[in-house]
């Protein structure tokens with residue numbers, strides 16, 4: 001029997017909801033085997049649980065549940081023209097999971113999804129089939145850690161390994177795996193693949209402490225990135241979103257010193273820089289959920305449906321970082337996100 | 348505040364006594380019991396989905412719940428026994444209380460999911476809400492007049508024979524079966540989020556509701572009273588903890604500052620947004636406001652000056 005004690009909340013993944021249709025899927029069985037104590041609840045469709053009205057993402061983040069489902073309809077999406085494609089012509093993304101085990105206060109997923117519970121789509125084979133079909137027409141630059149942090153789910157889903165194996169068989173496919181994860185065991189096994197880019201989101205430790213709950217420290221992320229570089233993997237550094245905190249110049253300066261200390265910048269594929277920005281609708285939802293989070297209650301400047309730091313502050317912060325980076329990495333490798341691009345509040 | 352709904356008085360008696368609830372003498376339509384101090388309001392809904400839904404919406408309209416309030420549906424239910432299982436399977440001590448993690452409405456086949464956030468000492472199960480009591484021998488919902496908590500004793504009008512029950516949902520073995528949960532959920536969802544609704548059911552029978560008397564239900568609830576009370580106590584404790592974290596001492600000072608800056612509605616919203624952000628970012632907002640008074644920046648003569656001061660203030664904040 002479980003005990004009710006001072007820790008009021010159930011442990012993470014105490015309950016796993018499984019669509020009837022995927023109960024027998026090998027990935028379902030593999031995932032469920034990792035949670036022998038979980039209550040398994042059979043459901044018809046993941047939206048019955050995920051899309052209920054008036055959910056509290058803040059409370060759900062204290063006891064996240066897992067939902068295993070089959071993804072239907074379109075499985076691979078074309079990136080909007082305004083998305084940063086890092087110079088790639090055929091930019092696509094796919095969501096084989098929704099939501100994240102980390103809990104960044106500024107994460108746009110909180111504004112986009114009605115729930116904080118995590119959905120893992122187990123029919124990865126269908127996504128692979130759709131990607132293969134697109135590859136028959138043209139090469140592909142595909143972001144697979146979209147609307148989630150896929151490496152952070154690796155011990156549960158094992159999808160990074162699946163994607164890397166798939167990319168290994170398709171020379172025309174370039175993958176971006178974006179993460180704040182820093183599990184050395186996860187990356188140690190990766191053999192360098194020229195068509196997989198590991199993109200690490202980096203923030204000053206003060207920002208991590210204040211807003212990036214449950215994420216690895218900056219030092220750990222850097223160690224992980226350094227180890228991958230050393231192993232010959234392609235690594236991108238994302239200083240995006242930059243978050244305003246008091247004394248931000250000092251914090252970002254310190255962060256850069258740590259980066260230069262650990263990372264051989266000559267080996268980096270590229271870097272991205274951008275201050276926090278988000279759609280007004282998502283921000284509204286986030287403020288409803290995160291009543292006590294400084295980062296979403298900043299008095300933003302809002303125009304044309306988007307909210308961002310006041311122009312002067314935004315310019316100052318981005319110019320500061322790009323200026324400091326310019327001495328260490330060729331300018332054409334610095335991708336600065338401008339106001340016209342999509343919202344970016346996640347890793 | 349915790350809103351508790353039970354179908355019958357005999358299901359509520361043990362809680363009324365333990366939680367020291369007093370009867371609300373002003374109401375006549377529903378039996379209501381409350382304890383202002385501990386923040387509990389208990390209502391007897393009557394048997395059946397419709398009665399339960401009416402009671403929930405009527406009480407929640409009269410006393411609108413706050414965002415951090417909770418709703419508990421507590422009551423007895425049947426356990427759909429496995430074919431061939433002994434007629435009188437008995438749960439071990441304390442095992443007969445279930446927290447429902449999935450609610451099916453038998454008539455429509457719809458399903459509902461309360462969030463399973465809180466630790467608890469109970470077992471969990473799915474529950475089916477049907478229109479008729481569960482009659483194991485007849486292989487499902489019976490057409491007799493007896494509700495699960497020995498209904499027929501409540502005098503609330505339950506008992507009409509229904510025909511043409513769609514039975515879209517096939518009741519499986521080892522599920523709970525009651526006559527209210529789906530109604531409570533569907534009415535509750537207009538006032539509460541899924542994280543605020545909790546369904547606790549105590550097994551009273553295995554499809555032989557007509558053999559359960561009100562006295563037996565009362566004794567059953569008595570037997571589990573301490574476990575229920577401990578759980579309710581923990582929920583109340585958590586609510587108090589959260590509320591203490593939520594108090595903001597600067598709210599009153601901010602109102603005064605708005606008045607002394609002669610703020611319009613727009614200025615007030617802007618100022619409060621900045622102060623709210625600063626407070627969340629860890630600044631001592633009370634000290635900041637007090638300093639404005641000390642330095643003679645406020646009070647301002649008029650709105651014009653207030654507007655100027657407000658802009659100056661905003662410039663210095665970041």
Ligand code: SF4
Nearest residue numbers: 100102104107346347
């Ligand atoms: S910002 Fe990225 S790492 Fe943080 S919670 Fe969102 S998806 Fe996860």
